[in-house]
Amino acid sequence: MSDYRGPRNRKKARRARRRRTDNRRYRIEFYDPNGTDHGGMPTYGWQMAPEGLATKRQLLALELCPGGQPIAAQVLWMRYGKPAVAHLYRIDHAKPKRVPSLAQLHAIEKALQARRICPLCKEDAGYTIPTSLGCCVDCHREHTEHEDTYGYREGEAA
Numbered sequence: 254m255s256d257y258r259g260p261r262n263r264k265k266a267r268r269a270r271r272r273r274t275d276n277r278r279y280r281i282e283f284y285d286p287n288g289t290d291h292g293g294m295p296t297y298g299w300q301m302a303p304e305g306l307a308t309k310r311q312l313l314a315l316e317l318c319p320g321g322q323p324i325a326a327q328v329l330w331m332r333y334g335k336p337a338v339a340h341l342y343r344i345d346h347a348k349p350k351r352v353p354s355l356a357q358l359h360a361i362e363k364a365l366q367a368r369r370i371c372p373l374c375k376e377d378a379g380y381t382i383p384t385s386l387g388c389c390v391d392c393h394r395e396h397t398e399h400e401d402t403y404g405y406r407e408g409e410a411a
Contacts (some may be wrong), residue, residue, distance in 0.1 A: 283329040285335075291327070297341075299330040313350065320348030345358040 283293050283298035297303075306326055310320060319342045326341040353361075368381045371389035378389040386393045 291329075294324070295326040297326060297328050299328065300330055302341055303325065305344055307344050307347075308339050308341060312342060312344070313346050315344070315347075316350045317344070317347035318350050320346065322346045 269296055281298065284301055285387070286303075288295045290296070307315070308328075309319060322342055324340045325343045328339045328341060329336050331337070362408040365381075366377075369379065371378050371382060371392055373388045375390040378391075382389055388396070396408050
């Protein structure tokens, strides 16, 4: 074995990745609780929103929904170099999430079952049939098995 340390045999030195000292999501210019700079809408930066306000996802986690109330405030932060926004709603004005009836649950189950049945072989595929194929994977494979490499089926003229 050679001791030559040329460009191909040299071990690459690992350089430590430099970390940003300032987190760019936290912007002080986004903190505007009076809304003077953001059209009257109270605006907060990332993780600066006061207690009692929540996003739609946070309300859903509490099994609540906004219930038609107006947006109370917004959160602004930087995502991929551009400002992103999340609307905040008051938790005390939120309403309980609607619970579907038994008939609605049965209708959803029936619709999902219909999406699993292949239109060609009329069998339950056990998964939702891809709309790009239009049939189950096995039927699609049988259908395309007879095509040659140029895209023509056996017996077709070019």
